[in-house]
Amino acid sequence: MATYKIVSQYSGKVMDLNGFSTANGTQIQQFTDTGGNNQHWELALVGTLGGTPTAPLIAGASIFKIVSQVSGKVLEVNTTTNAVQQNSDAGTTIQQWQLSLVNDDGITFRIINVNTSKVIDLASASTADLTKLQQATDTGSTTQHWQLNRIDSPTSSPSIFFNQS
Numbered sequence: 001m002a003t004y005k006i007v008s009q010y011s012g013k014v015m016d017l018n019g020f021s022t023a024n025g026t027q028i029q030q031f032t033d034t035g036g037n038n039q040h041w042e043l044a045l046v047g048t049l050g051g052t053p054t055a056p057l058i059a060g061a062s063i064f065k066i067v068s069q070v071s072g073k074v075l076e077v078n079t080t081t082n083a084v085q086q087n088s089d090a091g092t093t094i095q096q097w098q099l100s101l102v103n104d105d106g107i108t109f110r111i112i113n114v115n116t117s118k119v120i121d122l123a124s125a126s127t128a129d130l131t132k133l134q135q136a137t138d139t140g141s142t143t144q145h146w147q148l149n150r151i152d153s154p155t156s157s158p159s160i161f162f163n164q165s
Helices: none
Strands: 002-008 014-017 028-031 041-048 062-068 074-077 084-087 097-101 108-113 119-122 133-136 146-150
Touching: 028 084, 028 133, 084 133
Parallel strands: none
Antiparallel strands: 002 014, 002 041, 002 146, 014 028, 041 062, 062 074, 062 097, 074 084, 097 108, 108 119, 108 146, 119 133
16 A cells, blocks of 8 residues: 555645544645655555546546555545545445546546545635535535655655546
């Protein structure tokens, strides 16, 4: 699995697991890059998306689990609160994500939940540390664009692993 910092294009802050938590249900936030493992995420290929998915999902494109390097737990959507949180891997579609390039830089993506067809978004379009991540309908806003900066092999381009929309 490749390891990444996932950086908000809007705020320049990174996806962060608050307090190095290992608890299920811990909501993910953005925070200034400290270089800590609580800001490192592994992408594990699950397979490809079949059927006729709802836009912005793409049929035949790769789907991934996003795994915390600290807790080993995966990102999921809480479908009641819309929060993006970590939980033990249950193999469900609320824990699966598709990455869709938003421009030609090869590192900036929408992160789309396979179950809901919604994207990871910054709550209230805030640039503040501790801003919680949520799912929202894709509006094309930069609050929904994330750069994947590979940290385990910086010379490798992540774009070869993902799909363009």
